[in-house]
Amino acid sequence: MSRPIEVRELTMEYSEVRALDNVTLRVEKGELVTVLGPSGCGKSTLLSLISGLRKATAGQIYLGEERIDHLPPQQREIGFLFQNYALFPSMNVYENLAFGLRIRKYSRIEINRQVEELLEMLGLTDQAHKKPAHLSGGQQQRVALGRALAPKPNVLLLDEPLSALDVQIRQRLREELRNLQKNLGITTILVTHDQEEAFELGDRVAVMNKGKIEQVDIPQRIYDFPATEFVACFVGNVNVLSGVVSSGKIYSCSLAMDIPDYLKGTLNNTPVRIYIRPENFILEKETNATAKGAMRGVIRSAVFRGALIGLDILLDNAEVIHAVVTKDKTSSKGLFPGERVVVWAKASHVVSTQTAPACVKAG
Amino acid sequence: MAAKHRVAGNQALVWRVLGGVALGYIMLLVVLPMGGIFVRSFQNGLAGFLEDVLQPAALASLILTIKVAFGAAVINGVMGLLAAYILVRFTFPGKSFLNALVDLPFAIPTSVSGLMLLAVYGTGSPIGRVLEGFGLSIAYEFPGIVLALLLVTFPFTIRAVQPVLETMDRSLEEVAFTLGATRWQAFWRVTFPSLIPSVLTGVTLTYARALAEFGSVVVVAGNIPLKTQVAAVYVYGEMESYNARGATSVSFVLLIVSLIILLVLNYLSGIRSREGKSRPNQEVKVESSAIPGKETRSEGVS
Ligand SMILES: Nc1ncnc2c1ncn2[C@@H]1O[C@H](COP(=O)(O)OP(=O)(O)OP(=O)(O)O)[C@@H](O)[C@H]1O
Ligand SMILES: [Mg+2]
Numbered sequence: 001m002s003r004p005i006e007v008r009e010l011t012m013e014y015s016e017v018r019a020l021d022n023v024t025l026r027v028e029k030g031e032l033v034t035v036l037g038p039s040g041c042g043k044s045t046l047l048s049l050i051s052g053l054r055k056a057t058a059g060q061i062y063l064g065e066e067r068i069d070h071l072p073p074q075q076r077e078i079g080f081l082f083q084n085y086a087l088f089p090s091m092n093v094y095e096n097l098a099f100g101l102r103i104r105k106y107s108r109i110e111i112n113r114q115v116e117e118l119l120e121m122l123g124l125t126d127q128a129h130k131k132p133a134h135l136s137g138g139q140q141q142r143v144a145l146g147r148a149l150a151p152k153p154n155v156l157l158l159d160e161p162l163s164a165l166d167v168q169i170r171q172r173l174r175e176e177l178r179n180l181q182k183n184l185g186i187t188t189i190l191v192t193h194d195q196e197e198a199f200e201l202g203d204r205v206a207v208m209n210k211g212k213i214e215q216v217d218i219p220q221r222i223y224d225f226p227a228t229e230f231v232a233c234f235v236g237n238v239n240v241l242s243g244v245v246s247s248g249k250i251y252s253c254s255l256a257m258d259i260p261d262y263l264k265g266t267l268n269n270t271p272v273r274i275y276i277r278p279e280n281f282i283l284e285k286e287t288n289a290t291a292k293g294a295m296r297g298v299i300r301s302a303v304f305r306g307a308l309i310g311l312d313i314l315l316d317n318a319e320v321i322h323a324v325v326t327k328d329k330t331s332s333k334g335l336f337p338g339e340r341v342v343v344w345a346k347a348s349h350v351v352s353t354q355t356a357p358a359c360v361k362a363g
Numbered sequence: 364m365a366a367k368h369r370v371a372g373n374q375a376l377v378w379r380v381l382g383g384v385a386l387g388y389i390m391l392l393v394v395l396p397m398g399g400i401f402v403r404s405f406q407n408g409l410a411g412f413l414e415d416v417l418q419p420a421a422l423a424s425l426i427l428t429i430k431v432a433f434g435a436a437v438i439n440g441v442m443g444l445l446a447a448y449i450l451v452r453f454t455f456p457g458k459s460f461l462n463a464l465v466d467l468p469f470a471i472p473t474s475v476s477g478l479m480l481l482a483v484y485g486t487g488s489p490i491g492r493v494l495e496g497f498g499l500s501i502a503y504e505f506p507g508i509v510l511a512l513l514l515v516t517f518p519f520t521i522r523a524v525q526p527v528l529e530t531m532d533r534s535l536e537e538v539a540f541t542l543g544a545t546r547w548q549a550f551w552r553v554t555f556p557s558l559i560p561s562v563l564t565g566v567t568l569t570y571a572r573a574l575a576e577f578g579s580v581v582v583v584a585g586n587i588p589l590k591t592q593v594a595a596v597y598v599y600g601e602m603e604s605y606n607a608r609g610a611t612s613v614s615f616v617l618l619i620v621s622l623i624i625l626l627v628l629n630y631l632s633g634i635r636s637r638e639g640k641s642r643p644n645q646e647v648k649v650e651s652s653a654i655p656g657k658e659t660r661s662e663g664v665s
Pocket of ligand 2: 045
């Protein structure tokens, strides 16, 4: 029943906006891929094309080996949970869940059996005869989810399923959703602009920007090895330092780093932007010894964040960086506000020679 | 403090006076004239009233009125629903012009509406001659009355349904499509149930308006007693021939029927506003037992 879904070179143009630009993505059977991107980047458009509610300008969609982009939504058997849930207001919970089965002309006994099972699974048995308007947000979300799952679809599409909910229940439902998806083994695409949600739920994460998919990978690699400036900026915190290429190395002020492979052969004196995650700085208290290839500065402030401490450091060249170190290190090394420090970088993530930054983000 | 109290007191007084004015206004314009009709209809007691109403021409005009109004309400209920759906859910050239045209019957004198119909469907016109070939004549006949009423009342259902349809979430039908429903199934199972109150409102308004119609009917169907004479026209005729009591008695019946319809309408809009209200969301209890095999996942940020 569950099948892989794949889109190839999908492009969607509304009258003047190009909402999707040559998007290719494959989601394996039983896999959950989260699509992460800022508002307006084309996430909902992608889902509406896969579901068949809109027709793509160009490109193909495959369900398993079968090409489906010419099929109307009724024949694709793809479950869709809308951002606003779109529960049928005149039907109660039971009737909402039964809708897809009634359309398919299942017998009454069969419908009853399946709906009871769903109600049980979603913890909604007591709410079966309530109208959607009389349910809480979390209950509405489950009804919408159950309604999409009832006809046992090939693929499940979730458009920001948790963003309409209070923060307190969001975390609970996130775990429930994850477990449910794994237990059912249903191929799922979940769209969100919430980075934490994307990372926690996705087997893989696809980061989208301006209608393009910039990177698809497992969460850890998206964070540690962002493929583009946009991904580095959009995912997690990052420091952006300006630097220059010089004889096989890159320098930002006196900080020296190895040049990444993809920039080998870049001319000397080419200006670059260097992206460094806050936890990838190495800090030492300044001594008289020369610190080769390091920057110097003074700790301006420290913010306590549980096991981690965030430090703002004013460099001698007047740039400010944001570093994160463990609490143990601050005390063992004496890294307190007012102290002078030397700073190395463990690794840089993205180095770009493009002139316009993908995003502006202070460290 | 004291000054504040006095201001509040003054305001309460102002509102009490305004309330009294509004009430008096309704009394003067609606309740008193109704009472007047009542007193006049029954000036010779129940027997006199019944005698007036049971006059063959009077009774025929009342029955005819109720019949044609019913026909107009049913036809315009169905067509109005269709027109509203198409005006809201489809885009086509000339749509906004057509939309503006819908209100035209409200803006022109009903006698002009009648003339327009005669010009197109009358005995002298080409279409009228074709229709007569099929044995269907519009002018001075029963179909003419219905046609006149349809023209005069067709905005009601459209304008009652349209705003409800416009504010209705389009994704409701889209969800239904993804669940396998055709457009037809999605309309009847998902959209229509939410439209019922507004359709009924439109139909009731149409019926009430059709009961009261005078100008267009008199132009299209004339004033033939026992055949095309509707109640409003009968009342006018009796007034002309100085039978004031006969006129008021029939008027009284019309008034009562209209009043009942408006009470029904009031009840329907009561249902609608109750359905629109939802109970305030209570905080959710997320039962952790809902899904087996729950485990906490660790976050991967060092
Ligand atoms: N029906 C439409 N007609 C014209 N432009 C549209 C239409 N739907 C979306 N767009 C445009 O396409 C782009 C992508 O929209 P889309 O709704 O897919 O974004 P999204 O990533 O889902 O955003 P959000 O997070 O706000 O829901 C936007 O620039 C939007 O303005
Ligand atoms: Mg969206």
